[in-house]
Amino acid sequence: xxxxxxxxxxxxxxxxxxxxxxxxxxxxxxxxxxxxxxxxxxxxxxxxxxxxxxxxxxxxxxxxxxxxxxxxxxxxxxxxxxxxxxxxxxxxxxxxxxxxxxxxxxxxxxxxxxxxxxxxxxxxxxxxxxxxxxxxxxxxxxxxxxxxxxxxxxxxxxxxxxxxxxxxxxxxxxxxxxxxxxxxxxxxxxxxxxxxxxxxxxxxxxxxxxxxxxxxxxxxxxxxxxxxxxxxxxxxxxxxxxxxxxxxxxxxxxxxxxxxxxxxxxxxxxxxxxxxxxxxxxxxxxxxxxxxxxxxxxxxxxxxxxxxxxxxxxxxxxxxxxxxxxxxxxxxxxxxxxxxxxxxxxxxxxxxxxxxxxxxxxxxxxxxxxxxxxxxxxxxxxxxxxxxxxxxxxxxxxxxxxxxxxxxxxxxxxxxxxxxxxxxxxxxxxxxxxxxxxxxxxxxxxxxxxxxxxxxxxxxxxxxxxxxxxxxxxxxxxxxxxxxxxxxxxxxxxxxxxxxxxxxxxxxxxxxxxxxxxxxxxxxxxxxxxxxxxxxxxxxxxxxxxxxxxxxxxxxxxxxxxxxxxxxxxxxxxxxxxxxxx
Amino acid sequence: xxxxxxxxxxxxxxxxxxxxxxxxxxxxxxxxxxxxxxxxxxxxxxxxxxxxxxxxxxxxxxxxxxxxxxxxxxxxxxxxxxxxxxxxxxxxxxxxxxxxxxxxxxxxxxxxxxxxxxxxxxxxxxxxxxxxxxxxxxxxxxxxxxxxxxxxxxxxxxxxxxxxxxxxxxxxxxxxxxxxxxxxxxxxxxxxxxxxxxxxxxxxxxxxxxxxxxxxxxxxxxxxxxxxxxxxxxxxxxxxxxxxxxxxxxxxxxxxxxxxxxxxxxxxxxxxxxxxxxxxxxx
Numbered sequence: 001x002x003x004x005x006x007x008x009x010x011x012x013x014x015x016x017x018x019x020x021x022x023x024x025x026x027x028x029x030x031x032x033x034x035x036x037x038x039x040x041x042x043x044x045x046x047x048x049x050x051x052x053x054x055x056x057x058x059x060x061x062x063x064x065x066x067x068x069x070x071x072x073x074x075x076x077x078x079x080x081x082x083x084x085x086x087x088x089x090x091x092x093x094x095x096x097x098x099x100x101x102x103x104x105x106x107x108x109x110x111x112x113x114x115x116x117x118x119x120x121x122x123x124x125x126x127x128x129x130x131x132x133x134x135x136x137x138x139x140x141x142x143x144x145x146x147x148x149x150x151x152x153x154x155x156x157x158x159x160x161x162x163x164x165x166x167x168x169x170x171x172x173x174x175x176x177x178x179x180x181x182x183x184x185x186x187x188x189x190x191x192x193x194x195x196x197x198x199x200x201x202x203x204x205x206x207x208x209x210x211x212x213x214x215x216x217x218x219x220x221x222x223x224x225x226x227x228x229x230x231x232x233x234x235x236x237x238x239x240x241x242x243x244x245x246x247x248x249x250x251x252x253x254x255x256x257x258x259x260x261x262x263x264x265x266x267x268x269x270x271x272x273x274x275x276x277x278x279x280x281x282x283x284x285x286x287x288x289x290x291x292x293x294x295x296x297x298x299x300x301x302x303x304x305x306x307x308x309x310x311x312x313x314x315x316x317x318x319x320x321x322x323x324x325x326x327x328x329x330x331x332x333x334x335x336x337x338x339x340x341x342x343x344x345x346x347x348x349x350x351x352x353x354x355x356x357x358x359x360x361x362x363x364x365x366x367x368x369x370x371x372x373x374x375x376x377x378x379x380x381x382x383x384x385x386x387x388x389x390x391x392x393x394x395x396x397x398x399x400x401x402x403x404x405x406x407x408x409x410x411x412x413x414x415x416x417x418x419x420x421x422x423x424x425x426x427x428x429x430x431x432x433x434x435x436x437x438x439x440x441x442x443x444x445x446x447x448x449x450x451x452x453x454x455x456x457x458x459x460x461x462x463x464x465x466x467x468x469x470x471x472x473x474x475x476x477x478x479x480x481x482x483x484x485x486x487x488x489x490x491x492x493x494x495x496x497x498x499x500x501x502x503x504x505x506x507x508x509x510x511x512x513x514x515x516x517x518x519x520x521x522x523x524x525x526x527x528x529x530x531x532x533x534x535x536x537x538x539x540x541x542x543x544x545x546x547x548x549x550x551x552x553x554x555x556x557x558x559x560x561x562x563x564x565x566x567x568x569x570x571x572x573x574x575x576x577x578x579x580x581x582x
Numbered sequence: 583x584x585x586x587x588x589x590x591x592x593x594x595x596x597x598x599x600x601x602x603x604x605x606x607x608x609x610x611x612x613x614x615x616x617x618x619x620x621x622x623x624x625x626x627x628x629x630x631x632x633x634x635x636x637x638x639x640x641x642x643x644x645x646x647x648x649x650x651x652x653x654x655x656x657x658x659x660x661x662x663x664x665x666x667x668x669x670x671x672x673x674x675x676x677x678x679x680x681x682x683x684x685x686x687x688x689x690x691x692x693x694x695x696x697x698x699x700x701x702x703x704x705x706x707x708x709x710x711x712x713x714x715x716x717x718x719x720x721x722x723x724x725x726x727x728x729x730x731x732x733x734x735x736x737x738x739x740x741x742x743x744x745x746x747x748x749x750x751x752x753x754x755x756x757x758x759x760x761x762x763x764x765x766x767x768x769x770x771x772x773x774x775x776x777x778x779x780x781x782x783x784x785x786x787x788x789x790x791x792x793x794x795x796x797x798x799x800x801x802x803x804x805x806x807x808x809x810x811x812x813x814x815x816x817x818x819x820x821x822x823x824x825x826x827x828x829x830x831x832x833x834x835x836x837x838x839x840x841x842x843x844x845x846x847x848x849x850x851x852x853x854x855x856x857x858x859x860x861x862x863x864x865x
Contacts, residue, residue: 056819085823097813098820102761104741105601107589111835113824118831125589125835141590144602146765160824363779384787392783399773400780402804416785446808464784 001073002029003199004053004168009067011048011057015447022048022063024223032167033195037210037231038203040220041244041479042451046203049220050170052076053201055084071168085113088168089161093176093450093477095154099145106132106140106148110160127163135159135189151182158189169193170201176477180505181545183209205479208248208550211235212272219245236269246480249551250276252567273550277557284558285577313374313389313467314339314499315360320369322355322523330355332523333369341515342490342500344531346507347544352523353503354395357472360501362386373468388417391466395473397457401445406437406456409445413464431463434489451478458486462493469493470501475509487513511535511549511565519544536563595837598739604768608668608732610739611661617737618659621844622746625738629730631851635858636726642715645722652729665732669725676724680717688713740764746838754832758821770806777802 011023023045030036038046051057052069055076069076071087092098103109110131114124132138135155140148145156154174161169171190175183183206190200191213204210211217211231219227219234221244227234234240235251253276254269263279270276315338322331330352345356358364359371362378371378374389391413394400403409410431414424432441435455440448445456458474474486483506490513493500504510510517510531517534519527521544527534534541535548538556547553555564555573564570587594599612617625632652636645656662685695691710698707744757781802782788 054823060819060822080827081819081822082825082828085825089823090819092816092819094813094816097816099817100758100762100821100824101765101817102758104604104739104761104765105597107597107601108741108835115833115835116825116828118833121587121594121833121835124833125587125594129589138590142592142597142601144604146604146769147602157820160820164824358779361783363782382787383782384785387783387785394776394780394783396776398808399776400784402777402781402802402808413784416787460784 003032003072004028004030004201005068005070006049006052007068007070009052009065009069011052011066012064013048014062014064016063018064021223023052026067026220026223026225028218028225028228030199030201032199034215035191035195035200035213036202037207037214037217038201038220039205039207039210039217039245040226041481042477043449044221044244045223046220047172048223050090050172050201050203053168053170054088054090055079055081056090059084085164085166087166088170089164089166090170090172091154091158091161091174093173095150095157095177098157099153099160101146103145106137106143106145106156109145109156110163113160113164127165128159131159131162134162134193136185149182151178151185154178154182154186155189158186167197168199168201170203172203173205173477174202175204175206180547187213205246205477207235207246208250211248211251231271232269235271243481244479246483249549249554249567253551253554253570254279256567256571273554273557277554280554280558280574283574283578285560315390315468315501316370316372317359318370318372320359320366320371322359322364323367324355329523331359331366334520334523334525335369336518336525336528338499338501340494340497340499342494342502342513343516343518344510344514345501345503345518345520346505346510347519347521347526347541347546352520353472356520357392357394357470357503360468360470361390361392363392384416387413387464387466389466390468390470391461391464392470393458393461393472393474395476397445397450397453400457400460401453404444405442406432406445406459407441409456410460410463413460417464427463427465431459434462434492435459436485451482454478455482455485458489462489467497468499468501470503472503473505474502475504475506483509505546507535507546507549511552519546532563532565535565594835598741598836604765608664608735611664611736613659613661613737615659615661615737617655617661617733620737620847621838621840622734622738622743623750623840624844624847625734626743627848628851629734631855632730633723633727634855636723638855638858638862640719642718642722645719645726649722649725649729652726652733656729656733659733659737661733661736664736665729668732669728672728673725677721680721681714684713684717684720685709686713688716690716741836742838745834745836746840748832748834749838749840755826758826773806774802777806 006026006028009023009026010021012018012021016022026049038049040046048057051061053071057063058065058077059081071084076084099109100112103112107128110128111124114127129138132141135158137152137155137159140152140156145153148156169190175186178186187209190202193200202210214231217227217229217231217234218225219240226244227237227240235245235247236255240247248271250270250273254263257263257279258265258267258269262283270279315336317334317336320331320334321329323329345353355364359366359378360373362381362383365379373386376386376389378386401409403412407428410428411424414427419427432438435458437455437459440452445453448456454474454477458471461469475483478486487509490500490502494515502510502513514531517529517531518525519534519541526544527537527540535552538548538553541548548556549565551567551570552563552565555570560573562573564573589597592600603609632648636648656665686707686709688710691713693711694708695711695714696709701707740761744761748754748757778788
C-alpha cells in the first residue's frame, strides 16, 4: 500500500454550487519518499488536492466529499487535524498569515506545537533547534516573528511544521509571494530534505525551478488530473497545453534538438539547464569570444528605444536619496529619466522596490534630490493630485481592494477624479475588458483567488486612465494564462502611448516585454539598457541576486557571441555558427 | 527548581529579556529588578488592591500617598520613561479639564477658593474649594490606577503574564487571545497605513473636507476587516495543525516562579483591602 492513497475523490465546497466540483474523480497514490510536483492553472483544484493530505478536507473545509483519502492506512474522516499534523504538515502561500500570531519570539513560535503536545522542555529545545537548523534560521531565534521579512517568515513557518516531525510535507505555492532570494532559500531547504524521511508534495507554477528536482509531476486542470508521470514524460506530452503548463526552456530546447535530428529521439529530454547545456555543447562555437560577453550586442541604444511614442508626461528622478529611521539608506543617489515604452525594474530586495515605487507618486518624498512627474514636483503636490498623472498598483491586492463588487472597485479611482458619468462608464468598461473580468464583474473581489484579485487591482488602476502606469510585481503567483494577459495589457498600453513602469523579479517577463531594463542594486542604478544589454552582463548583474532568463544563461554558458533572449534566437545563432564552422 | 536550559548559548529564562520587542507604544522594559522578579499575578493583585483602596477612601490624601509611593517604586526600578510619556500625554489634559470643570461647576461648590476679578464678559470667575478637592480626589485615583497598571505592564513580559495566569487555571485559549491581541496592534497599524497609501494612489484626497475623510475611514475599515478574516482562515489551520485544540497537560517553555514571598504579598494585599473595606462600612 502507498503512503498516500486518494481514491476516486470528488469534492465540492459548501460555497460552490452543486454542479461545480473543486476536484472530480481524482485517483492518485503517492509512495513514501517521493518528491511530487503539482501544477496547473489558477483555481484548477491544486490547493484542494493539497488540503486532502493533512485532513483539512473534510475536517476544516465544509463541503461534499465522496471517495476516500487514506494516509499511512488512516482514513482522513477518522482523524483530527491535530493528530494528522504529526504525519503531514502543510505550508501555505502567504508567509505572514500562518504563524500563530501570539508568539513574542521565533523560539516560542517554533516550540508552540510542542508545548501543546506537553513534551518535556529538553525535548522541545532539541527539536526546535533541529528544525531551525534544517530551515537555516538559527540566527532568528530571538527575533519577533511579526517583524520578519516574507522569506524569513516563510522559513519560520516551515520550521514550525518540521518541528512536529511529519513524514509528509505539502507545500502550496510556498514561494509565489517571495522575492527571488527568498524563493531560492525555500526551494533549497525543501530540495535538500532527506528523501528517506520525507515525502514531499509541492504545488507550484515555477516549473523551471521545480522540474529538475521532481520524481513525478501531476497536472491538475479543471478539477481533474490530466497528466501524471515523470517531469520529462509530462512536459514532452504532445497534449500538454501552454495555457495550463508553461514548459521550461530546457525541455523546449531538447524537443527541438530531437525533432531537428540533432539528438537521437529516444534519448531522454533534458529538464535542467545543466543538461540542456550538455546536449547543446557539440553545436556550440569552439572558440569563445574574447573579452566580456557584452561584445557583439547589436541592438539599439538604451533610453527611449526607437519607434516608441514619447509621452508628454514623464518621470524624472534627480539624485534621489531616501533614508528611513534616519539611518537605513534605501535609495542612494538615483537619477533616471523615464519617458516612454515599458520600463522594467529588477534586482532590489522587497523594501527597496516598494520604496522606489512609492517615490513615483509622492507617497514617499525623497530625503535629498527631486522627483518630478510631468511638471509636478512630488514634494509640492498632494498624492491625490499626482495620482491623476500616475496610476500605481501595489504588490499586495489585499491592501487596495475595498469594495463589494469588482465593478465598484474599478469605479473608485475615476470617481475620485470626478470625471463625468459617461467617461467613467467607458473607462470601467475598458478596464474590465482588458483584464477579462466580464463574468466576475458583480462578484466580491474577496470571493476570488489571489491571482484573479490581482487582476482586479490592476484593472482598478488602469481605469484611472493616467498617462503613466506603475505595476509592482504584477505577475507574482499568476499562471501561464495570467502572465500572457498581463503581458498583452502592457503592450497595448505602450502602443496607446502610456509609459508603463513594471517593478518585477520575473526575468522572463522583463525579457519579453521590457523596452528598457533597469537593474537596481544597493539603492543605486547598476545597469540601464535594453533587456539584451542588461542580461548580457551576468557578472555585473550578479550583484543584485538576479540571474538572466534560463535561455540567456544557456547561451552564455555555451559561449555564444551574442546575447540571446528566446529559444528561437538561440537556435538561429547555433545554426549560424555550425554553418560557419562546417 | 528546574535545571537550567539553554538555547544557542542563551539561558532559556533570559530569552524574553534579550528578544526583539514588537514596537508598541508601551512595551515590556527588560530588566532584573525586584519588580521584574515578582510573579505577574502578585503584581496584578497588588495593583488591583491599591486601586480598590484608593477608590474606597474618599480622601485625596490617600491617593496622593499611594501615588507618591508608586512613583518612587517606578523611579527606583528605572522603568519610568515610557510611563512618564503616557502620563504626560493623558494626564496633563485630564488635569486641566478636571480642575477647570469641577472647580467651576461642581454641584456642591460653596466656598470660593480664588476669585478672578474683572474678567471680560463674565465679570468675575470663582474657583470653589469643594470642586477643587473633588478634582484632586479623582485625579489621584486615576494616577494610582495608571501608575500601578503601567508599572505592572512595563515590568511584566506578556508571555510571562499569560503563563502565570495559565498556571492559575486560565484557559490556554484565552491566553492565546490576549497575546494575539497584543501582537495584533502593530500589525493593524501597518496594514492600515498600506491601505491608506493605496487609496491615495487612487486619487483619494486625504486633506479634503471632513465628509470625504469620514467616508474614506469607512473605506479603510472594510479591507482591514476582510483581510483579517482571510488571514484568520489560514491562521486557524496553522493553529489546529499545532495542537491548539488539544486538551489536557501542556508544557511551558519559560518558568515563572511563584515564591512564598509572592504568596505572602498577595495575602497581605488581600487583608489590607478587606480591612479598609470593613473600616469604611463601620465608619
